[in-house]
Amino acid sequence: MKLRVQLIIEDRSGNATTAEIAAIERNCPDDLIGLSLEEAKAMTGAAQRAMVQAQAREAIAAGSVCANCRRPLRKNGVHRIQYRTVFGRLDLESPRFYRCRCLSTGRLSSSPLAIWLGDHVSQELRYLEAQFAALLPYGASVGMLRAVLPLENATSITTWKRHVISVGERLDLDAHRRFPIRSTLNAFGLPTRNPLQAIGIDGGFVKAANAPSRQEGWFEVMVAKSLPRSGSGRVLAFVQRLEPNPTARMERFLAEQGAFPAQPTTFLSDGGDSVRRAQGEFRAFGEPILDWFHIAMRMTQLSQAIKGLPDVPGETTPTDHINEGLRSVRGAKAYLWHGSPHRALDELGKLTWDIGTATDRAREVQGKLKEFMNYISANVEAIPDYADRRRHGEPIATGFVESAVNQVVSKRLVKKQQMRWTPHGAHRLLQVRARVLNSQLRTDFERWFPKLRAAPECVRIAA
Ligand SMILES: [Zn+2]
Numbered sequence: 001m002k003l004r005v006q007l008i009i010e011d012r013s014g015n016a017t018t019a020e021i022a023a024i025e026r027n028c029p030d031d032l033i034g035l036s037l038e039e040a041k042a043m044t045g046a047a048q049r050a051m052v053q054a055q056a057r058e059a060i061a062a063g064s065v066c067a068n069c070r071r072p073l074r075k076n077g078v079h080r081i082q083y084r085t086v087f088g089r090l091d092l093e094s095p096r097f098y099r100c101r102c103l104s105t106g107r108l109s110s111s112p113l114a115i116w117l118g119d120h121v122s123q124e125l126r127y128l129e130a131q132f133a134a135l136l137p138y139g140a141s142v143g144m145l146r147a148v149l150p151l152e153n154a155t156s157i158t159t160w161k162r163h164v165i166s167v168g169e170r171l172d173l174d175a176h177r178r179f180p181i182r183s184t185l186n187a188f189g190l191p192t193r194n195p196l197q198a199i200g201i202d203g204g205f206v207k208a209a210n211a212p213s214r215q216e217g218w219f220e221v222m223v224a225k226s227l228p229r230s231g232s233g234r235v236l237a238f239v240q241r242l243e244p245n246p247t248a249r250m251e252r253f254l255a256e257q258g259a260f261p262a263q264p265t266t267f268l269s270d271g272g273d274s275v276r277r278a279q280g281e282f283r284a285f286g287e288p289i290l291d292w293f294h295i296a297m298r299m300t301q302l303s304q305a306i307k308g309l310p311d312v313p314g315e316t317t318p319t320d321h322i323n324e325g326l327r328s329v330r331g332a333k334a335y336l337w338h339g340s341p342h343r344a345l346d347e348l349g350k351l352t353w354d355i356g357t358a359t360d361r362a363r364e365v366q367g368k369l370k371e372f373m374n375y376i377s378a379n380v381e382a383i384p385d386y387a388d389r390r391r392h393g394e395p396i397a398t399g400f401v402e403s404a405v406n407q408v409v410s411k412r413l414v415k416k417q418q419m420r421w422t423p424h425g426a427h428r429l430l431q432v433r434a435r436v437l438n439s440q441l442r443t444d445f446e447r448w449f450p451k452l453r454a455a456p457e458c459v460r461i462a463a
Pocket residue numbers: 066067068069070071100101102103
């Protein structure tokens with residue numbers, strides 16, 4: 001059996017032309033059932049070529065007459081334009097036309113096709129490149145897309161990387177722009193409830209390329225994840241030292257999710273130095289809160305250390321001082337749980353006297369205790385009444401953001417040890433990655449290139 005696929009193109013005046021797309025043969029009963037992947041790729045490639053050529057003919061025809069007096073324009077040679085699409089690279093003939101005599105301003109000659117195309121790469125291809133590169137290494141992305149699409153010479157890893165970087169730069173600019181604010185008042189004129197329960201902030205490290213020294217071999221990436229009252233949260237990521245205005249970025253991140261500065265947002269973190277700095281900058285948007293899980297974990301470590309203290313000579317029961325120490329830690333923990341960090345610090349301060357510095361072990365415990373007290377002192381402002389928050393079902397731990405760090409940073413940027421990034425390269429890729437993980441990249445592209453909106457992702461297929 002012989003199968004022929006044709007594209008019938010009907011122009012505005014109803015004239016139809018036919019373009020041959022594919023000729024397929026299936027003979028013996030052992031033959032392949034239906035289309036092979038290669039045939040499908042060849043067919044889409046051919047359909048794309050015929051379609052763009054027909055559209056190009058119309059664009060050229062429209063541009064070959066004067067827009068003012070409708071007289072045909074004089075031709076000024078022909079050159080070729082390469083147009084890269086998801087369905088292959090097209091070589092198109094592009095005539096130039098002289099400016100009409102009836103006009104005295106504007107360019108002397110122009111190419112209607114170049115104006116119509118706008119760019120040498122289709123936005124659909126740029127979108128696909130960005131989406132894949134955000135999730136997979138470039139080599140794997142190219143391989144996968146070539147397997148299912150007639151990409152041919154439409155892209156290479158080098159141009160792909162360049163395109164993704166430019167998308168990242170554009171997203172980075174957008175991330176600092178004010179988001180148009182909708183009304184934050186409800187029908188009764190009262191402020192609406194903050195749709196976010198909390199924002200978690202955490203840091204992750206990425207290996208640097210061309211690091212001048214071992215200390216500079218890593219750079220920190222900050223990740224924020226929202227915990228909405230309903231639906232799934234969104235992520236935000238940036239390279240800490242390349243972010244000139246984290247406040248503007250956070251404001252946009254909150255606004256895009258319907259939370260505005262007038263509605264205080266809770267910021268949860270583990271209280272590490274760099275996240276505390278970042279959190280401090282977001283103070284304008286709400287209250288910082290220290291992750292309870294980290295406090296509890298550090299206190300467990302402290303109790304373990306106390307259990308290892310040596311016997312004190314002359315004590316009736318050898319473990320009295322240990323039990324006393326453990327009681328103090330438990331007491332301090334209860335104060336912290338109820339939001340009284342100063343009382344907790346007093347309790348731990350007494351403990352430092354009890355432990356003393358008589359033995360190596362005691363000095364070691366002393367060091368751990370001091371470290372913990374410094375941690376609490378540094379975060380004193382961020383210790384709320386956890387018991388009360390828990391009773392009201394409000395979040396007290398950052399587990400949800402720690403998994404986001406793994407999702408945003410580790411999988412794409414540090415999974416393979418040999419993967420190294422320049423801070424700038426990572427920063428831009430993170431912008432793309434976050435938008436892909438948030439399912440926002442398509443909307444971004446449609447905002448930038450409204451033509452994409454006319455091409456919905458799922459097209460109705462004739463039955
Ligand atoms: Zn004219």
